[in-house]
Amino acid sequence: MRRVTRGEIEWTLLPPLKDLLPYRFENGASFKGFRAECDSCGTYIELPQVHGNITPLAGNRCVVNARGRCPDCGTLCEYLYLLSAEGEMSAQRLDEFEDPPRPNA
Numbered sequence: 001m002r003r004v005t006r007g008e009i010e011w012t013l014l015p016p017l018k019d020l021l022p023y024r025f026e027n028g029a030s031f032k033g034f035r036a037e038c039d040s041c042g043t044y045i046e047l048p049q050v051h052g053n054i055t056p057l058a059g060n061r062c063v064v065n066a067r068g069r070c071p072d073c074g075t076l077c078e079y080l081y082l083l084s085a086e087g088e089m090s091a092q093r094l095d096e097f098e099d100p101p102r103p104n105a
């Protein structure tokens, strides 16, 4: 029997991201989800396998904090995005920096 990791338990406890979609911004723009790919093997992770939260921010922005479970290799991938619906919809991945830049460093 496969060992269940702490990360998998945490993933199970998070709500499916699809239950939160489409997400509506204050200005009426909507976010319908993103294409998740495994960080380890590149396999497409279907939306029902992505769990997480959406935290609204002021100024038509929100933070998407999601985890996807790869159907192929079982890797849990973290997706942390800052979405902005001001003007053009844009998404900035927040977890791709090893050392995040610090202000006034």
Ligand SMILES: [Zn+2]
Pocket (backbone or CB within 6 Å): 038, 039, 040, 041, 042, 043, 070, 071, 072, 073, 074, 075
């Ligand atoms: Zn994978």
